[in-house]
Amino acid sequence: MERIEEKLKILADAAKYDVSCSSSGSKRKNTGGIGDASASGICHTYTEDGRCVSLLKILLTNHCIYDCAFCVSRRSNDVKRAAFTVEEVVDLTMNFYRRNYIEGLFLSSGIFKNADYTMERLLRIVKKLRTEERYNGYIHLKTIPGASEELIREAGLYADRMSINLELPTEAGLKMVAPEKDHESVRKPLAFVNNQIRELRSESKIIKHKPLFVPAGQSTQMVIGATPETDLEIMHIAKTFYRDYNLKRVYYSAYVPVTNENPLLPQIGSAPPLVRENRLYQTDWLLRFYGFELEEILHPGHSQLDLDMDPKLSWALRNPHYFPVDVNTADYRAILRIPGIGRSSALKIVQARKFGRLHGYQLRKMGIAWNRARHFLVCADSPLILGAPSMMSVKAAILQKPEAPKKADVSQLSLF
Numbered sequence: 001m002e003r004i005e006e007k008l009k010i011l012a013d014a015a016k017y018d019v020s021c022s023s024s025g026s027k028r029k030n031t032g033g034i035g036d037a038s039a040s041g042i043c044h045t046y047t048e049d050g051r052c053v054s055l056l057k058i059l060l061t062n063h064c065i066y067d068c069a070f071c072v073s074r075r076s077n078d079v080k081r082a083a084f085t086v087e088e089v090v091d092l093t094m095n096f097y098r099r100n101y102i103e104g105l106f107l108s109s110g111i112f113k114n115a116d117y118t119m120e121r122l123l124r125i126v127k128k129l130r131t132e133e134r135y136n137g138y139i140h141l142k143t144i145p146g147a148s149e150e151l152i153r154e155a156g157l158y159a160d161r162m163s164i165n166l167e168l169p170t171e172a173g174l175k176m177v178a179p180e181k182d183h184e185s186v187r188k189p190l191a192f193v194n195n196q197i198r199e200l201r202s203e204s205k206i207i208k209h210k211p212l213f214v215p216a217g218q219s220t221q222m223v224i225g226a227t228p229e230t231d232l233e234i235m236h237i238a239k240t241f242y243r244d245y246n247l248k249r250v251y252y253s254a255y256v257p258v259t260n261e262n263p264l265l266p267q268i269g270s271a272p273p274l275v276r277e278n279r280l281y282q283t284d285w286l287l288r289f290y291g292f293e294l295e296e297i298l299h300p301g302h303s304q305l306d307l308d309m310d311p312k313l314s315w316a317l318r319n320p321h322y323f324p325v326d327v328n329t330a331d332y333r334a335i336l337r338i339p340g341i342g343r344s345s346a347l348k349i350v351q352a353r354k355f356g357r358l359h360g361y362q363l364r365k366m367g368i369a370w371n372r373a374r375h376f377l378v379c380a381d382s383p384l385i386l387g388a389p390s391m392m393s394v395k396a397a398i399l400q401k402p403e404a405p406k407k408a409d410v411s412q413l414s415l416f
Contacts, residue, residue, distance in 0.1 A: 004088060004092070006082070007082040007083075007084055007088070008058065008092070010062065010080050010081075010082040011058045011059040011060075011061070011062060011082055011084065012057065012058050014059050014062040014072060014073055014079075014110075015057050015058050015059045015106070015108060016057070017071075017072065017253065017256065018057075018106075018108055018142075018165070018221065018253075019221060019251050019253050054101070054102050054103060055102050055103060055104040055105060055106050055138065055140075056092065056093055056096050056101075056102045056104070056105050056106065057106040058084070058089070058092075058106070058107065058108075059073075059107075059108050059109050059110060060083065060084055060089065060107065060108070060109035060110075060118070060121060060122060060125070061081075061082065061083035061084065061109055061110050061112055061118075062079070062081055062082060062083075062110050063081050063083060063110050063112040064110035064111050064112065065111050065112060065113070065114070066111060066178065066180050066181065067178075067180065068167070068177060068178035068180075068181065069177040069178065069259060069261075069262040069264070069265055070167075070168075070177050070178070070223055070226045070255060070258070070265060071178075071258070072258045073110045077258075077259070083112070086121055086124045086125050086128065087128075089107065089125045090125060090128050090129055090132075090133065093105050093129060093135070094129075094133055094135065097135070097137060103137060103138065104137050104138030104139065104140070104160075105129070105137070105138070105139050105140070106140045107122060107125065107126070107139070107140070107141055107142065108142035109121075109122060109142065109144065111144060114146075115144045115145060115146035115147040115148075116144075116146075116147055116148055116151060118144050118147075119143070119144040119147035119148075119151045119152070119155070120151060122141060122142075122144070122155065123151055123154055123155045123158075126139055126141055126155060126158040126159055127154070127158050129158070130158045138160050138161075138216075139158065139159050139160050139161075140159065140160065140161045140162075140163065140216075141155055141158075141159035141161070141162050141163075142162070142163055142164065142165070143155070143162050143163065143164040143189050143193070144164075145164060145181070145185035145186055145189070146185045147189065149189075149192055152189055152192060152193065153192075153196060156193060156196060156213045156214045157211055157212065157213055159214060160214070160215055160216045161214060161216035161217060161218070161219065161248070162193060162214050162218055163218055163219040163220055163221070164186050164189055164190060164218075164220060165186070165220060165221045165222075166183065166186050166220045166221065166222050166237070166241070167181065167186075167221075167222070167223060168222065168223055168226065168227050168229075169222045169224075169227075169229045169233060169234045169237045170227070170229050170233060170237065171183050172227075173226070173227030173228070173229055174227075176227055176264055177226060177227065177262065177264060177265060186220070187245075190218060190220070190241070190244075190245040190247075191244070191245060193214055193218055193245075194218065194244075194245045194246050196213055196214075197213060197214060197217070197246070200213050216248065217246070217247065217248035218245060218246075218247050218248060219247055219248050219249040219250065219251060220241060220247060220250055220251070221250070221251040221252075221253055222234065222237070222238070222250065222251070222252055222253065223253050223255050224252050224253060224254050224255060224273060224276060224277055224280065225254055225255040225266065225272065225273040225276065225277075226255035226265055226266070227264070230303040230304055231276070231279070231280065231283070231298055231303060231304050231305045232294075232298040232299070232300070232303040232304075233303075234252070234280060235280065235283055235284070235287070235294055235297075235298055236294065238250040238284060239287060239294055242288070250284060252277050252280040252281060252284075253277065254272040254273045254274050254276065254277040255272060255273070256272050257269065257270050257272075275307050276305070276307060279305040279306070279307065279310065279311060280305070282310050282311050282312070283297055283298070283305060283311045286311060286312055289343060290312070290336055290337070290343070291333055291336065291337075292315070292337075296315060297311050297314075297315055302318075308399060309395070309398075309399065310339075312337070312339050313339040313372065313398065315337075316337070316338075316339045316376055317391045317394065317395055318391075320391050322337070323338075323375075323376045323377075324376055324377050324378045324382075325337070325338055325376060325377050325378070326377070326378050326379075327349050327353070327358055327363065327377050327378070327379050328353050328357050328358055328379065328380065331350075332346055332347070332350050335349055335350065338373050338376045338377050339369075339372050339373060339375075339376055340368050340369030340370070340371075340372035340373030340376075341368045341369075341373050341377075342368075344367075345366050345367055345368045348366045348367075349363070349366065352366070357379075357380040358379050358380060359379055359380045359381045360374070360379055360381055360382070362379075363377075363379060371398070372398055375389070375394045375397065375398065
């Protein structure tokens, strides 16, 4: 037991750098076994209804034949190494689940010996969980680059979601710090799984009970800030992968320095670009759910996202001719582009104005960010302003820091 605990500590810590483990979207039902992946997204975070969910997130091993400079598990790094057996991972998953510690499994691995050798062991784990333990909970399995299509196809019958990390956004950046790897070994399995999903979907019209194959889809992850790609290059790659492989998510992971040995990488002590990571996620959301085109947010003349404001506000300040938008007459798409108004608030506005003209106090009750949105909209009680305010003054008004609250008088103790 002490050895298992030591392995768990080493391999759970090594897995923390992989962030692509949220929001399952699986439809796998409980058919008499243990667990149910259909009820919620499985991740170590909070769901939309406020529930905190968790999963066992581990590597099968942190041994690796590759020497990627940005990876803590690289071959040349002097760290403790460990490897689970197939039976140990299965037992850990079932014991943790029965004790209500987890709601699913996120399983990845370093590569020891070769891709097929590693992938075959990952397959044995998920197959044993499904067929012998009758486990119906969520399983997210990482595909090993270079593994054979036969192993990937069979693994897809047991996993809810599969993913394979792109690592660095561009091939040039990857060759700088991981010359043994290439993007083709990532694109090929992504394309294969996507084609398998499409084929099964087309066969569902003639086959009543088709097998589940990666029901929660695929995802990938890119490390941000390790190599000098621009935000435009990163988002162009993400857009291409969404289009070509029908990905559910692209994850952006701020590079955490793990070495001082490579002069091409940020050195230990450098702050991870967390704000940049957040801005990339916001841009990703605008492209997928808000009707924006990449060229509107980023282009050769504006290839980096503003760190001091979100990309939607940045776009609005660069396009003053689009505003102000009359919320009582504009369509849903135009309202959605107003900074401070999200999808649910835009829908509320469109529905509520059927019963009368909307005023400012009503918009505030709908949950919009009024201090931001008021500069870009007009409603029934908006004051008449001669001339349009400059976008510089609007930016200053939005970004100015609020006055610090005054300290309470503490001369007398308060009992409540």
